[in-house]
Amino acid sequence: KVGPAPALTKQPLEGLTTASTFVLDQPRCVFKDFGNAVIWLVVALAKDAPAFNNSAGPGTPETAFQSFPEPVSAYMTLNATLGSYPCIEPPRDITVLRVGSETSCAKDVSRPTCNGPLPGPGPYRVKFLALEGSVPVAETDWSMPITLRTAKSPSSLSTAGSGHSAGMIAITAILSILLAILLAALVAMLVFCSSDSCGSSTFSKPDSVSVRRYNTHHVYDQAAARL
Amino acid sequence: MAKSDDCMHILQGLLVFGNVVIGMCGIALTAECIYVVSNPHGAYPLLKATENSDIHAAAWIGIFVGLALFALSILGIIGVIKASRTLLLVYIILMVITFAFEMASSITAATHQDSLTPNVFLKQMLERYQKSDPNNNSDNEVTKTWDELMHQNHCCGVNGPSDWQEYTSAFRGTHSDADYPWPRACCVLDAKGLPVNLDGCKLGVAGYYNRNGCYDAMSGPVNAHAWGVAWFGFAILCWTFCVLLGTMFYWSGIEY
Numbered sequence: 001k002v003g004p005a006p007a008l009t010k011q012p013l014e015g016l017t018t019a020s021t022f023v024l025d026q027p028r029c030v031f032k033d034f035g036n037a038v039i040w041l042v043v044a045l046a047k048d049a050p051a052f053n054n055s056a057g058p059g060t061p062e063t064a065f066q067s068f069p070e071p072v073s074a075y076m077t078l079n080a081t082l083g084s085y086p087c088i089e090p091p092r093d094i095t096v097l098r099v100g101s102e103t104s105c106a107k108d109v110s111r112p113t114c115n116g117p118l119p120g121p122g123p124y125r126v127k128f129l130a131l132e133g134s135v136p137v138a139e140t141d142w143s144m145p146i147t148l149r150t151a152k153s154p155s156s157l158s159t160a161g162s163g164h165s166a167g168m169i170a171i172t173a174i175l176s177i178l179l180a181i182l183l184a185a186l187v188a189m190l191v192f193c194s195s196d197s198c199g200s201s202t203f204s205k206p207d208s209v210s211v212r213r214y215n216t217h218h219v220y221d222q223a224a225a226r227l
Numbered sequence: 228m229a230k231s232d233d234c235m236h237i238l239q240g241l242l243v244f245g246n247v248v249i250g251m252c253g254i255a256l257t258a259e260c261i262y263v264v265s266n267p268h269g270a271y272p273l274l275k276a277t278e279n280s281d282i283h284a285a286a287w288i289g290i291f292v293g294l295a296l297f298a299l300s301i302l303g304i305i306g307v308i309k310a311s312r313t314l315l316l317v318y319i320i321l322m323v324i325t326f327a328f329e330m331a332s333s334i335t336a337a338t339h340q341d342s343l344t345p346n347v348f349l350k351q352m353l354e355r356y357q358k359s360d361p362n363n364n365s366d367n368e369v370t371k372t373w374d375e376l377m378h379q380n381h382c383c384g385v386n387g388p389s390d391w392q393e394y395t396s397a398f399r400g401t402h403s404d405a406d407y408p409w410p411r412a413c414c415v416l417d418a419k420g421l422p423v424n425l426d427g428c429k430l431g432v433a434g435y436y437n438r439n440g441c442y443d444a445m446s447g448p449v450n451a452h453a454w455g456v457a458w459f460g461f462a463i464l465c466w467t468f469c470v471l472l473g474t475m476f477y478w479s480g481i482e483y
Binding site: 012013014015016018019020021023094096098100101102103116117149151152153154155157158159163164165167168171172174175176178179181182183185186189192193198 | 319320323326327330333334337338340341344346347349350353354388389392393394395396399403404405406408426427429430431432433436438454457458461464465468471472475478479480
């Protein structure tokens with residue numbers, strides 16, 4: 001047994017886990033003593049991990065990706081030699097392994113070591129296995145269970161408004177009050193002033209400076225009396 | 228009598244001034260509402276698709292109310308200077324009616340703005356983006372608008388690329404999750420429209436995909452239009468209220 005168990009990468013990636021893929025750190029400097037070995041990734045459902053037999057060969061129907069998870073309980077993929085995982089960490093490259101990235105061979109039974117998209121949310125456990133020929137020489141521990149994302153249906157989204165904002169309530173309330181006051185004042189003005197009790201002496205019209213003529217009984221009598 | 232004459236002149240002056248302001252605000256309101264109606268922002272097709280274009284109804288009402296306010300303010304100025312009871316009575320009644328209409332427009336604009344939550348756009352995007360039905364024009368509009376939005380504002384989804392992961396969608400039905408964790412429009416594209424680094428985009432490496440959601444870019448113009456119509460209308464109505472009360476007081480003091 002060697003090295004640290006595989007784990008989801010610590011790099012900040014948006015696609016760390018999606019519905020059918022996840023991203024692991026590369027096993028750099030883990031298998032450095034096994035220069036001749038081919039390093040495989042074993043993927044299994046978490047419940048089937050302990051039952052995996054290291055002597056199962058890659059590329060056989062018993063470990064074919066296309067038959068995962070029924071009846072194959074664990075498949076082997078992403079084979080690489082030690083040259084792919086050198087000990088020196090390149091400063092700026094992203095050194096990760098994306099499990100589930102090959103969609104072209106997902107249904108192609110002639111490629112049993114396909115790194116195809118995972119069929120469900122898991123949880124899955126993975127480990128690295130180094131084989132020299134068909135003899136397992138080194139392995140890592142099984143990883144912690146990795147659960148993928150499940151998508152909800154959009155009909156679960158509630159599109160009801162989040163209630164009314166304070167601004168809208170303020171506008172409605174204040175305008176309603178103002179309109180009510182205006183209508184009340186209009187009605188009061190019409191009722192009050194229809195009984196001739198306003199406009200008597202407060203304001204005068206700008207051009208009403210006329211003197212009324214007073215014809216009394218006297219004037220007519222006097223005129224008649226003179227004649 | 229001199230004192231009443233002074234009061235009368237002051238009140239007349241105030242009312243004329245108030246009506247002048249109302250007239251100018253009426254013109255400004257008409258101009259603003261014409262701008263809102265004729266200048267749809269980039270996300271307008273999405274608004275149309277939500278079948279919620281109350282903001283347009285509010286703006287159309289605003290145009291006519293603005294013109295009415297201008298005309299009535301002229302009537303009011305004439306009525307105050309001539310101290311004519313009939314003119315002022317007509318003025319007051321028509322102004323109250325206009326007040327009611329503008330109130331409706333203002334409240335509609337404010338309510339409309341409240342109803343546009345992110346979830347409305349999210350649901351529409353998930354259900355209609357890249358829904359591959361060539362006969363449905365409205366869905367194609369939605370897809371085109373979203374692609375342009377995401378490209379121009381360097382954003383993805385409503386809240387972020389995780390929208391495409393958290394919810395199933397019409398897009399997810401035709402594009403596998405492993406190849407397209409989010410649409411290609413969410414990737415940083417080069418001049419030819421191809422992703423700069425496709426693997427980086429699929430992994431979600433910073434710099435190769437758009438990390439922010441588009442809601443802020445969308446809601447900015449929508450909110451500006453709605454608040455413009457709602458709050459400017461509110462301000463005009465408050466001023467009109469004062470002028471109308473003054474006019475009623477003046478009317479009740481006119482000799483006839």
